[in-house]
Amino acid sequence: MAIPHPREIQLAVVQWLDERYPFTKTVDEAMYQRVPNFANAFYYCFGGMVFVLIVLQLLTGILLAIYYVPDARGNPAPAYTSVNFIQNDVYLGWLIRGVHFWGANILIIMVLLHMARVYWTGSYRAPRELNWIVGILMLLLILVLALSGYLLPWDTKAYFATEVTIKIAGSAPPAALGAFIKTVLQGGPVVGPPTLQIFFTAHVFLLPALIVLLMYVHFRFIRAHGIAEPL
Amino acid sequence: MADAAAPKRVTRRNILGWGMAIILTSLTVTGIAPILVYLWPAPPKGQKKGPLTIALDTPLDQISEGQVVKFNAPSSPNSAFIMADGGGDNAPGDLAFGGFVVKTQGKTDVLAINCSHLGCSVALNASANTFDCPCHGSRFHLDGTVLHGPAQYPLSHLTWQQGQDSKTIEVDGLILGF
Numbered sequence: 001m002a003i004p005h006p007r008e009i010q011l012a013v014v015q016w017l018d019e020r021y022p023f024t025k026t027v028d029e030a031m032y033q034r035v036p037n038f039a040n041a042f043y044y045c046f047g048g049m050v051f052v053l054i055v056l057q058l059l060t061g062i063l064l065a066i067y068y069v070p071d072a073r074g075n076p077a078p079a080y081t082s083v084n085f086i087q088n089d090v091y092l093g094w095l096i097r098g099v100h101f102w103g104a105n106i107l108i109i110m111v112l113l114h115m116a117r118v119y120w121t122g123s124y125r126a127p128r129e130l131n132w133i134v135g136i137l138m139l140l141l142i143l144v145l146a147l148s149g150y151l152l153p154w155d156t157k158a159y160f161a162t163e164v165t166i167k168i169a170g171s172a173p174p175a176a177l178g179a180f181i182k183t184v185l186q187g188g189p190v191v192g193p194p195t196l197q198i199f200f201t202a203h204v205f206l207l208p209a210l211i212v213l214l215m216y217v218h219f220r221f222i223r224a225h226g227i228a229e230p231l
Numbered sequence: 232m233a234d235a236a237a238p239k240r241v242t243r244r245n246i247l248g249w250g251m252a253i254i255l256t257s258l259t260v261t262g263i264a265p266i267l268v269y270l271w272p273a274p275p276k277g278q279k280k281g282p283l284t285i286a287l288d289t290p291l292d293q294i295s296e297g298q299v300v301k302f303n304a305p306s307s308p309n310s311a312f313i314m315a316d317g318g319g320d321n322a323p324g325d326l327a328f329g330g331f332v333v334k335t336q337g338k339t340d341v342l343a344i345n346c347s348h349l350g351c352s353v354a355l356n357a358s359a360n361t362f363d364c365p366c367h368g369s370r371f372h373l374d375g376t377v378l379h380g381p382a383q384y385p386l387s388h389l390t391w392q393q394g395q396d397s398k399t400i401e402v403d404g405l406i407l408g409f
Contacts, residue, residue: 073409075306167320167350187272190311190326193409194272 039227046114053107054215058208060100067093070200072154072193079154079196104146111139123228131221134214141211148203154196162199163191278408282401283310284394287332291339291397297373299355300332301344304404312343312404318384319347326405330389331355331362335374341391341402342375348382362386 017023067086069078086093115135118124124132151162170182187194289300304310304327311326327343329352334340342362344352351366361378362371369382376385390403 163350183272184270188274188407189405190407192407194275 033223036227036229038230043113043117043120044227046110046117050107050110050114051215053103053110054211056103057100057107058212060096060103061204061208063096064100065204068152070152070196072196077154077193079152083153083155104149107142108146111142115139121228121230123230125228128221128225128228131218131225134218134221138211138214138218141207141214145203145207145211148199148207151196151199152203159191162195166191166195275408277308277406279406280313281404281406282392283312283404283406285400285402287398287400291332291393291400293397294332294334294339296334296337297360298334299373301355302330302332304328309407309409310404311407312389312402314343314345314387315390315403317343317347317387319382320350321345321347321384321387323387325387327387327389328352330402332400333373333375335372340374341389341400343387343389345387346382347377347384347386348380353386 014024018025064086067082067090069082071078083097086097088094090096118132118135147165151158166182166185169185170178172178172181183189185195185198186192187198283305285302285305287300287302289298294300304312311328312330314321314323314325314327316323317325321343325345327345329344331342331344332339333342346353346364346366346369348364348367348369351364353362353364353369353371355361356363356370359370360373362373362375364370364382367381368379369377370379371382371386372378374385375388377383391400393399394401
């Protein structure tokens with residue numbers, strides 16, 4: 001029996017897959033798009049950099065979640081000691097946490113630069129308004145992600161920063177609504193273990209799922225409209 | 232035009248459509264309502280209101296005029312005091328994690344530690360005989376009234392009574408349950 005060339009095996013696998021779903025066609029359509037010359041300027045890369053940073057946040061976030069313990073009961077609380085453990089004992093833990101921390105900061109800067117580029121080139125104009133709106137929603141999601149992530153180390157800075165932000169949210173008029181928002185965000189009468197649990201749930205389950213969904217919508221819109229010509 | 236001019240009639244299709252809409256709406260509401268109730272924070276097991284017994288550094292009968300004794304809320308079990316009054320950032324029913332026993336003009340008061348501006352913990356300024364806030368510089372007289380802004384309201388009082396002897400006081404509070 002003749003030994004097949006690796007390429008024949010590859011073709012056989014691809015053919016087997018293509019007979020069941022048009023993978024080659026789908027991938028070709030997704031990958032091989034001509035980029036117009038005007039979109040080769042460096043500032044057209046900001047959106048892509050935001051995407052790369054979000055992927056990096058998802059990856060490092062998953063790695064952090066392996067060691068992080070979202071429990072604020074006791075003193076020192078496991079939330080605090082587990083972050084300490086990641087930072088000082090886990091192999092390369094300092095790096096993973098550092099990338100997650102700085103990635104979050106740079107992400108906000110890149111989002112604002114991307115937004116500024118879209119504004120500057122007038123790319124929000126008809127028929128692309130919905131994509132601008134989706135982008136704004138993702139900006140807000142990223143800000144809430146940054147805010148909720150800030151509490152998770154459960155150190156003094158995190159605690160009192162959250163105390164202040166919840167107080168701001170709780171000052172929404174009328175007073176009854178503000179008090180309602182405050183109680184729901186805190187999960188009780190004070191910033192405590194229930195607050196950490198709520199922020200952790202939002203930071204790790206709810207918000208990432210929403211942002212991934214909106215990113216998909218964002219990219220489908222771009223493909224549908226094409227890259228906007230500059231002004 | 233003929234359609235627009237036609238009198239509005241109640242048709243079977245109309246009634247069925249509205250009926251379905253009502254059924255769907257009520258199903259959605261009955262589905263979402265329990266989730267909203269679920270989201271409203273449930274008090275942790277062991278959360279209990281009641282007087283907290285505090286041991287003072289200086290017994291009540293030995294506190295001299297103008298003297299201030301600081302005390303903290305017990306941490307085992309984790310507890311907080313409940314404010315009796317308050318303005319600005321403080322309100323009746325708000326929680327405090329510390330307080331001061333103060334004797335001014337022969338009267339003993341128990342004040343919550345929270346600044347009425349934005350809630351930082353005020354500290355005794357022993358040389359000036361005032362409570363100073365480290366955050367935005369508000370200052371209070373020892374009786375809790377404002378000496379200097381940005382705070383506009385006096386410090387909150389705590390509801391208290393003497394304990395079994397003069398070394399302890401009982402302050403209204405809340406065992407947090409966590």
